[in-house]
Amino acid sequence: MSDIADRVKKIVVEHLGVEEEKVTENASFIDDLGADSLDTVELVMAFEEEFGIEIPDDAAETIQTFGDAVKFITEAA
Amino acid sequence: MFDLTGKTALITGASGGIGAEIARVLHGAGATVGLSGTRIEPLEALAAELGERAFVLPCNLSDAAAVEELPKQAAAAMGSVDILVNNAGITRDGLMMRMSDEDWEQVIDVNLTSTFRLSRGVLRGMMKTRWGRIVNISSIVGTGGNPGQANYAAAKAGMVGMSKSLAAEVATRGVTVNCIAPGFIATAMTDKLNDEQRERLLVKIPAGRMGEVRDIAAAVLYLASDEGGYVTGSTLHVNGGMSMV
Numbered sequence: 001m002s003d004i005a006d007r008v009k010k011i012v013v014e015h016l017g018v019e020e021e022k023v024t025e026n027a028s029f030i031d032d033l034g035a036d037s038l039d040t041v042e043l044v045m046a047f048e049e050e051f052g053i054e055i056p057d058d059a060a061e062t063i064q065t066f067g068d069a070v071k072f073i074t075e076a077a
Numbered sequence: 078m079f080d081l082t083g084k085t086a087l088i089t090g091a092s093g094g095i096g097a098e099i100a101r102v103l104h105g106a107g108a109t110v111g112l113s114g115t116r117i118e119p120l121e122a123l124a125a126e127l128g129e130r131a132f133v134l135p136c137n138l139s140d141a142a143a144v145e146e147l148p149k150q151a152a153a154a155m156g157s158v159d160i161l162v163n164n165a166g167i168t169r170d171g172l173m174m175r176m177s178d179e180d181w182e183q184v185i186d187v188n189l190t191s192t193f194r195l196s197r198g199v200l201r202g203m204m205k206t207r208w209g210r211i212v213n214i215s216s217i218v219g220t221g222g223n224p225g226q227a228n229y230a231a232a233k234a235g236m237v238g239m240s241k242s243l244a245a246e247v248a249t250r251g252v253t254v255n256c257i258a259p260g261f262i263a264t265a266m267t268d269k270l271n272d273e274q275r276e277r278l279l280v281k282i283p284a285g286r287m288g289e290v291r292d293i294a295a296a297v298l299y300l301a302s303d304e305g306g307y308v309t310g311s312t313l314h315v316n317g318g319m320s321m322v
Contacts, residue, residue: 045201
């Protein structure tokens with residue numbers, strides 16, 4: 001697994017308090033990992049800080065799963 | 078009770094009578110305070126009076142870019158912003174039939190939109206630490222209306238609706254958002270009233286006196302404290318019984 005994926009996973013695990021094994025490629029933050037809408041905003045803010053990138057609102061809306069997040073950040077970083 | 082040691086508070090309109098007293102009381106409870114306002118002299122005088130743990134952060138709230146910067150400047154100076162008191166306000170009174178778009182917009186911008194922008198600006202830090210207090214100084218006219226103040230009353234009522242919405246959004250993160258609605262408070266402005274005007278006013282106030290700035294500051298201290306943590310989305314009316322809502 002790439003370095004980016006590791007760092008994203010760490011943030012998700014810490015923030016949502018879920019087990020690492022549950023954070024899979026297609027795991028949806030809201031449907032599978034128990035996030036609410038505020039959690040998703042906080043996750044995006046945490047990604048922005050960790051990777052020093054800006055994630056605009058319309059892009060943030062497309063980040064639904066762990067895989068989405070890794071893909072977006074890999075392209076943006 | 079009401080110990081704010083280690084907390085940081087940003088207060089807008091700290092050059093005015095109510096804002097300065099809020100700063101004094103929060104500082105007296107142990108908080109580090111960021112004093113914001115447009116007039117630098119009174120801010121510096123207040124900072125000198127308070128001594129340590131006081132920072133002067135001038136800001137013109139009608140300047141959107143400056144408003145965006147203020148939370149960052151405050152966090153840079155104090156390390157964080159745990160408590161935000163949106164106290165600054167302006168009036169541009171006039172009967173609505175003759176009110177200009179400009180007078181409407183200025184009052185909405187400074188009183189309501191800056192409150193929105195500053196609150197948004199401090200939220201990230203508060204959400205992270207899972208502790209935050211936003212106290213918005215509304216007004217009795219926000220619920221009761223006042224002839225000649227359509228713009229001001231709209232801004233102050235708008236603050237209440239905005240605060241309730243934000244309160245619901247961030248309640249799970251230990252961040253509370255409340256309003257205080259002062260009635261008639263003795264300040265430099267009300268000193269200009271003549272005896273007859275004063276008498277007419279006082280008969281409407283069951284407490285029989287105008288409020289003091291410390292009455293408002295004490296309410297802010299309560300809402301800003303750990304002890305006030307279960308109060309959110311509410312409006313605390315501090316008006317001597319002038320309006321019981």
